[in-house]
Amino acid sequence: MSIHFRHKRSVLAASVLMPLVLATACGGDDGSAGGADGGGGEVELTLAHSYTEQQPQHRCGAQVIADEIAAADVGVTVEIYPNSQLGGDADRIQSVVSGDVDIDIQGASALGAVYEPMSVVDAAYAFEDGEHLARFFDSEASDELTQGFQDATGVGVLGAWSAGARQFTANEPIREPADLEGLRMRFPNSEQYLMNARALGADPTEVAYEELYLALQQGIVDGQENPIVNIDAQNLGEVQEYLSMSSHQENSNLVIAGPGVEELSDEQREALDAAVDAAVEQVPQCVEEDEQRILDEWTSGGAFEVVEDVDTDAFRERVEPYLRENFSDEQLAVYEAIRGSAE
Template sequence: MSTQQRRRVLLAILTVPLVLASACGGGGGESGGGGGDGGTVELTLAHSYTEQQPQHRCGAQVIADEVAAANVGLTIQVFPASQLGGDADRIQSVISGDIDMDIQGASALGAVHEPMSVVDAAYAFDDGEHLARFFASDASKELTDGFAEATGVTVLGAWSAGARHFTANQPIRTPEDLANLRMRFPNSPQFLMNAAALGANATEVAYEELYLALQQGIVDGQENPIVNIASQNLGEVQDYLSLSGHQENSNLILVGPRWNELSPPQQEALSKAVEKAVAQVPGCVEEDEARLLEEWRSSGEFQIVEDVDVAAFRAKVEPYLRANLSPEQLAVYEAIRGSAA
């Protein structure tokens, strides 16, 4: 069964209880009326991470649990591991209302609103706290309002799931070390711009095919946050992990048109649930990263390269971005840098 077919089947199944609840309500009004007629509104929440990763454990699952505990006639059904499609497919499904909520990286969102992609620009943020602070402040309002106007999708919050780092079969300490390596980057305009800015020779490989591509030597290295590197077992096919921290791995929590159908108490409960998840995910990521780095140091699965010349990478990246971002994108970049501590 294809991804599209599986998604249609899952959504059809989820629709049945909503239809039955509406039929039994006897004139209870709109579907988002807060459950006052005894019915419950159920939202679908999709993402691409495994159930073991902090984006699910401390993010999506916390949102679902907190909403259920609020007892406002609202529940959330979580579909992890790209069960409802890949990132590009899911954002279109959120816009159309086929999926109610999603957790997405900013680069994928750039396909439907280009300025959003800048959130994933190399070294745009100083760290994860900077990213969280930006989205919690008025500095992000023009960006998120523009995204909502263009797509009908509301950004409820954002977190960083850790910084992205390089792996390869040789250490990467300076931009010059990337010169002769074929480095896998995700296939999105912002990631490919980042590769050029960093001095990397980008090769596009699907995330699901990354392990095999490294094993077979199709690519020499790649970049990902530590929790993703672990989930893909890349230590089996790569020798060095170079802590470049060249990009914060963004996750935005989105809700589509169903947001406008929810009652004020339901909207408040969902917003508070997202706030709690946004507060918890970075700590969970930090704990996972510390544990994994210690395990890799002890086992020798990775040689950890800590003396990366981050200043040299930053000095190379910023002028490239300023010269190649569109005026609208550059305004977002300026707002992000202006919110740095």
């Protein structure tokens, strides 16, 4: 069975969670924890991600999931491992597949490494905004994508949110595609991000996120793109002058979990499902509040000159035909499903 959001099923389907049971209470004469028939024992799940404890993905995402499950009092606890403590994105995906990590928060491009069509979620201007991304994953339009991902990996998608739109920074304003000419723009090292760069008209340069500040400071790259919360976390206002509000990509986060719900009862699965739903609701609001606070600080403190008059229509007109020409048939089907879900 496939897994989606809570309103699309009465209970979490039996193929979505992969509890690495660190603690189980005996249930029944054979000493095993109860399964999906409602006799679940005490279970501890691991939840991993790459974000700091100050970022919205942790505060309003992972922590909300853990708190909501604890409040449900159904015998399930969630232990969070932030800051890539359990490995980088690629390692953690494999850990979910193998059962060493139960739940993970990943970007779609990272998941594209194990199921290529998923990376299309991170295509430039695929979504109108964060609400569109949430609506897509909360509807039947995403069924083929999430089912294909689960069939290929054994891992299900419990929920998805946008962690903010990605914006350009540089030492000169970027208002239209022509402004990217001659600039060495840092993009993440993934096929979809590099395709986005070329579609937008940029000359992409791959630099590790951890090395980005130094690369900008030393002039190895001229600019970069990231969500506002990431730009702030990296203090890029110290080495860049302009923030251009291109909003060219919604920064996706997917909450994923693997198979093996035998250790969870129906009640426990429903509690986990509801906890993820709560996080899906709260993260975008937290991101919006953080972004507004950061923008106010930048505007008043002069960290960036914020460029609002970006010609996003010009970027969109360039991007869509490029993507359609370069996507595989399978990727194009996902793109069409996303665009078809726009209102």
